[in-house]
Amino acid sequence: MSPSPVIPVTAADYRLLAKKRLPRFLFDYIDGGAGEECSLARNVAAFGSVALKQRVMRDVSRIDTAAMLLGQRVSMPVVLAPVALAGMYRRRGEAQAARGARKAGVPFTTSTMGICSVAEVQGAAGGGSWYQLYMLRDRGVVEAILDRVRDAGVETLVFTVDLPMLGKRYRDDHNGVMAGGFRGASAKALQLVSRPRWLWDVGLRGKPHDFGNLAGVVRGVRDLDGFKAFIDSQFDPSVTWADLGWLRERWAGSLVIKGVMGTQDAIAAADAGADAVVVSNHGGRQLDGVASSLSKLPEVADAVGDRLEVLMDGGARNGTDIIKAIARGARGVMLGRAWAWALAARGERGVADLLEVIQMEIANSMALMGVNRIDEIDAGRVEPSP
Numbered sequence: 001m002s003p004s005p006v007i008p009v010t011a012a013d014y015r016l017l018a019k020k021r022l023p024r025f026l027f028d029y030i031d032g033g034a035g036e037e038c039s040l041a042r043n044v045a046a047f048g049s050v051a052l053k054q055r056v057m058r059d060v061s062r063i064d065t066a067a068m069l070l071g072q073r074v075s076m077p078v079v080l081a082p083v084a085l086a087g088m089y090r091r092r093g094e095a096q097a098a099r100g101a102r103k104a105g106v107p108f109t110t111s112t113m114g115i116c117s118v119a120e121v122q123g124a125a126g127g128g129s130w131y132q133l134y135m136l137r138d139r140g141v142v143e144a145i146l147d148r149v150r151d152a153g154v155e156t157l158v159f160t161v162d163l164p165m166l167g168k169r170y171r172d173d174h175n176g177v178m179a180g181g182f183r184g185a186s187a188k189a190l191q192l193v194s195r196p197r198w199l200w201d202v203g204l205r206g207k208p209h210d211f212g213n214l215a216g217v218v219r220g221v222r223d224l225d226g227f228k229a230f231i232d233s234q235f236d237p238s239v240t241w242a243d244l245g246w247l248r249e250r251w252a253g254s255l256v257i258k259g260v261m262g263t264q265d266a267i268a269a270a271d272a273g274a275d276a277v278v279v280s281n282h283g284g285r286q287l288d289g290v291a292s293s294l295s296k297l298p299e300v301a302d303a304v305g306d307r308l309e310v311l312m313d314g315g316a317r318n319g320t321d322i323i324k325a326i327a328r329g330a331r332g333v334m335l336g337r338a339w340a341w342a343l344a345a346r347g348e349r350g351v352a353d354l355l356e357v358i359q360m361e362i363a364n365s366m367a368l369m370g371v372n373r374i375d376e377i378d379a380g381r382v383e384p385s386p
Contacts, residue, residue, distance in 0.1 A: 008345060009357055011317040011338040017345035018089070021198055023191040025177045026088055030340045034167035035288030043284050043315030046292035050324045051385040055370030062372045065362045069332045070156055070254040070276060070309060072128060075105030076359050077326060077374055080351075081313050081334035082132035082158060087115020088224075089344040091206035095124040097343050100351025102126050104359065109158055109334070110213075112145070113231060115224075117212030122152040130156040132258070134163060135243055136234035144217045146250055155253040158278070159244070162259030164237040167286035244272040258313065258334075261296050263303040270307045276331075277304065280313035283336055294328060298379075301329025319361025326374060327382040 004020060005013045019027050033040030067077040080101050086093035094108075094116035101108040102125050109130040110121045122129050131149045136142050149157065172178050176187030192199060208215070211227040218230050248255060257269040258278035269277050279297045281290045293314035301310045312325050313334035325333045335358075342350035366372065369381055 008342075008350070008353075011341060011354065014338070014341040014345045014350055014354060018341040021195065022089060022344050023188075023195050023198060025172070025175045025188060025191055026085070026198075027344075028171035028175050029085065030083070030089065030337060030344070032169050032171035033284035033288065034169055034286055036170075037284060037288065039281055039288050039290050039292070040284030042292040043281065043294070044317065045315075046294040047315060047317075047321045047324055049385050050294070050328070050382050052320065052323060052327075052365060052369055053381050053383055054368055058370030060367040060370060060372055063363050063366055064373050065359055065366070067332060067374045069107070069311075070256070072107065072156070074107065074332070076319075076322070076362055077330070077332040078104075078106045078322060078355070078358065079130065079311070079332055079334045080106065080108045080339050081336035082109040082111035082114075082160070083336050083340045084111045084113035085115065086111070086340060086343060087206060087212075088202060088209070089340060090347045091201045092116055092120070093202075093206075093343050093347075094121050096348040097339060097351045098122075098125040098129055100339075100343075100348045100355065102128075103352040104355035106355065107156070110154075112213060113211055113228070115206075115209065115212055117215070118149050118152045118154060120212065122154060127153060129154060130158055130256075132158040132160055133247075134160055134231070134234070135236055135239045135247070136231075137236045138234060139246075141214070141217055141234070142247075143250065145213055148213060148217075150253075156256060157251050157253060158256040158258050159247060160258045160282075161239070162261075162280070162282050162286050163235055164239065165235055166232065167282070167288070169285065241268050241272050244269070244274070248273040256311070260300060261290065261293070263299050266300045266304045266310075270304045274308055276309035276311060278311045278313050278334060279330070280334070283314050294325060297325065297328045297330055305329060319358045319363075320365050322358065322362055323365045323369070323377060324382060326377045327379055329379075 004016045008014050065076040094114045098108040098121045110118050131154045209224045254275045256276040257274045260266050260277045279293050279300050297312050309331045311332045312330040316333050322333050342354040
């Protein structure tokens with residue numbers, strides 16, 4: 001393993017620091033994928049199969065990385081993806097990450113399984129944050145969550161559709177905390193005491209440790225384990241596109257469908273009234289063996305790009321990856337693990353610094369490709385990597 005950097009710059013740098021700071025089971029939760037993690041690896045490797053085309057002697061004196069995503073002007077075509085339990089990676093982690101995103105001029109997406117409430121995150125973001133929702137069996141809870149999201153002033157809802165049940169993630173078994181009973185409790189305790197800085201920052205000072213958007217909504221649940229057990233019991237394998245109509249009737253803002261991996265589902269999302277889709281295999285955390293998100297992006301963009309906005313999620317780690325995704329048909333890219341590692345390593349500062357580097361990488365790539373604006377980046381700007 002490479003030594004940790006003195007000054008972290010890349011997502012890989014922050015990953016090394018996060019691994020040193022977090023208890024193993026929390027690092028595994030961010031870092032791991034489903035099954036043998038083949039799809040996780042494919043997501044990252046797919047970007048290596050695309051090469052940028054360099055152009056020289058072009059006037060690139062007016063580089064502008066800004067873009068429009070769902071009517072919202074952003075500094076670059078990037079959104080921080082929903083990541084569960086971010087408030088366990090750093091004290092009040094979702095709020096810290098939202099402040100980092102605000103500094104960078106990009107939206108932050110609050111997870112249903114976040115520690116901080118949507119109101120706390122929206123306040124930290126200064127408005128403009130997005131919210132991610134699962135369709136739970138208890139529709140009353142869903143409606144209560146939607147009320148909170150509206151009251152907080154959120155205008156963009158990200159509906160995750162690739163979770164009829166949880167993918168099998170072997171790292172959660174390997175680290176021992178899923179064993180239950182004394183064995184599981186002792187494994188968790190040993191991992192916690194091995195990270196005293198985390199215990200002080202998050203374990204003691206980061207309370208309350210609950211799902212902020214379910215607190216007061218789910219009766220009889222008062223701790224994090226209880227909220228997680230409730231959510232795990234609420235994933236609904238009976239959900240179909242008809243349920244999207246139910247949600248569309250109750251949500252007047254922008255509706256983004258996350259978890260689409262082919263043309264048929266993309267067309268169904270458009271027909272159901274979605275404003276955008278996210279081409280995503282859940283970061284390789286659900287169905288192992290599925291194709292990479294980047295490889296499926298062009299067909300989805302071709303099928304529905306004239307009807308709604310197409311974003312992608314999975315495997316992007318830097319500004320060059322963002323450029324490649326835009327060239328392959330994405331309007332914007334959701335970053336997940338990259339910001340979670342930065343948050344765990346250095347909190348708000350880490351998120352803001354990483355995003356600053358990513359924006360610089362985007363601008364640098366644009367200049368060397370001979371383009372000044374994001375909307376100049378199309379399929380003709382890339383080629384297969386030799």
